[in-house]
Amino acid sequence: MHPDLPVATDVDAAPVVDQATALLVRVADGDQRAFSELYDLMASRMLGLVRHVLKDHAQSEEVVQEVLLEVWQTASRFDPNKGKAVTWMLTMAHRRAIDRVRSAQASRDRDTKIGIRDLGREVDTVSESAEISIEHKRVEKAMARLSDLQRQAVELAYYGGYTQSEVAEMLNIPLGTVKTRLRDGLIRLRTELGVAS
Amino acid sequence: MSALSNDMLETAAAYALGALDADEAAAFESVLATSPELQREVESLRExxxxxxxxxxxxxxxxxLKQSLMAQVAATPQLPREQAPAAPTEPTAAPSDAAAPSHAAAHRAPTLAAVSATPAAAPAPIPMSGLASEKANARWFSRPASLVAAAAAAVALFFGGVFAADLVNPAANDQQVLAQVVAAPDATVASSEVAGGATASLVSSESLGVSVMVFDGLDELSSDEAYALWYITGDEIAPAGLFTVDGSGEVVQVLDGEFVAGTVVGVTVEPADGSPQPTSEPIVAIATTEA
Structure with missing residues (x-):
């Protein structure tokens, strides 16, 4: 009808986001059926993220189960005016995954070489995730706009689960430099992804 | 637009990416809880x-997985919706609070046990696996509007030329002063662990000449003791105020006197009416960098 109207790029992703938020609001009222639907919508995405960080499948399932139970318990604390349910749940899952990785530090080889090798694999995995193609392509495109150094820092921190101090140590650069790269990288992503600041 | 300092913005980014260690995250969250501006920034970066x-x-x-989770869900009570916003942070008057853990270590009770031990009717403390970060995450999505309004009012107060630290009720205003310092263009945060597992963060602004200590998990003292703050510059040690802590372990304390960048802030345990100079080893000392 109006061919020159701007095309909303996230039009396909929006329903999932809205659906999750609507379901979570119902879950807060004790609706177990809504929780079941929320599980179907989110469990594989949460597991994808957690396993990306943790690697071990069995441990990752444990983490997802813990987080989803926590979602059930604390759904009433979610405020739909302050963010999306998808973000809320993935943030919880990410946190639990990095906590697990860090507490298992002794058993996990986190030296520089392994870290860097892991990084290469992370990038491959991200670029293969065609299933959630809309979001994935947007993120991939946005990541490509970062400098190599920014991208490396963001990936080590977010997907690798390393703290900023660990990243500094691994790359043998000052902590302040890591902080700046993370900040600049994230701001660039925010702009590229069209998130309001 | 945002006038948050570079240090604040960098810490917010690292926080949103999960790149702070547990102590750094807990320290940042204490600060985050007081600054609506910083909250908006974190919200956006988290997206x-x-x-x-x-x-x-x-x-x-x-x-x-789904089967066992659904079985757990059927047997697990949920947190009730929060009541009308009254307390600025976690509820402190709830009957369940006596049993509530006040230290990070004590928070690590198994989730199920923690929940079932909580009377369903009480506005319960968040009984998650208890990492400070998760606690604040829950807090974050349910900020009482009143606190946000109070912090906004504090900023308005400051720009009206009244410095909140000089107002009549200092205890009520320390949070507001903290919000101002956090919003200062040269605000910096330095954190350190306190013996016994508590965390301490010093939020300071050279341009405002103000610094604020934020503690989480600090031990309660006996009634004849108090915590004392000190500004330490070279050999000179100036008293910067006394404070006590209740069972919550959470304290926001504005330091007396003018903050100068490069000063070290120390905390000691002293007799309740204070001492002219420290009489014990500091439980924590935080250095600041010169401007």
Whole structure:
């Protein structure tokens, strides 16, 4: 009808986001059926993220189960005016995954070489995730706009689960430099992804 | 637009990416809780990191996972919706609070046990696996509007030329002063662990000449003792105020006197009416960098 109207790029992703938020609001009222639907919508995405960080499948399932139970318990604390349910749940899952990785530090080889090798694999995995193609392509495109150094820092921190101090140590650069790269990288992503600041 | 300092913005980004260690995150959250401006920034950055999370390839869980989770859900009570916002942070007057853990270590009770021990009717403390970060995450999504309004009012007060630290009720205003310092263009945060597992953060602004200590998990003292703050510059040690802590272990304390960048802030335990100079070893000392 109006061919020159701007095309909303996230039009396909929006329903999932809205659906999750609507379901979570119902879950807060004790609706177990809504929780079941929320599980179907989110469990594989949460597991994808957690396993990306943790690697071990069995441990990752444990983490997802813990987080989803926590979602059930604390759904009433979610405020739909302050963010999306998808973000809320993935943030919880990410946190639990990095906590697990860090507490298992002794058993996990986190030296520089392994870290860097892991990084290469992370990038491959991200670029293969065609299933959630809309979001994935947007993120991939946005990541490509970062400098190599920014991208490396963001990936080590977010997907690798390393703290900023660990990243500094691994790359043998000052902590302040890591902080700046993370900040600049994230701001660039925010702009590229069209998130309001 | 945002007038947050570079240090604040960098810490917010690292926080949103999960790149702070546990102590750094707990310290940042104490500060975050007081600054609506910083909260908005973190909210926006989290949306970005959430998209990074959503971009990983989905992995199908094994068939049994849903079944066992649904069984757990059927047997697990939920937190009630929060009552009308009254307390600025966690509820402190709830009957369940006596049993509530006040230290990070004590928070690590198993989730199920923590929940079932909580009377369903009480506005319960968040009984999650208890990492400070998760606690604040829950807090974050349910900020009482009143606190946000209070912090906004504090900023308005400051720009009206009245410095909140000089107002009549200092205890009520320390949070507001903290919000101002956090919002200062040269605000910096330095954190350190306190013996016994508590965390201490010093938020300071050279341009305002003000610094604020934020503690989490600090031990209660006997009634004849108090915590004392000191500004330490070279050999000179100037008293910067006394404070006590209740069972919550949470304290926001504005330091007396003018803050100068490069000063070290120390905390000691002293007799309740204070001492002219420290009489014990500091439980924590935080150095600041010269401007």
């Amino acid at each position: 970005v990191s959430g998209m990074l999370g959503a971009a990983t390839a989905p992995v199908a869980p094994s068939a049994g």
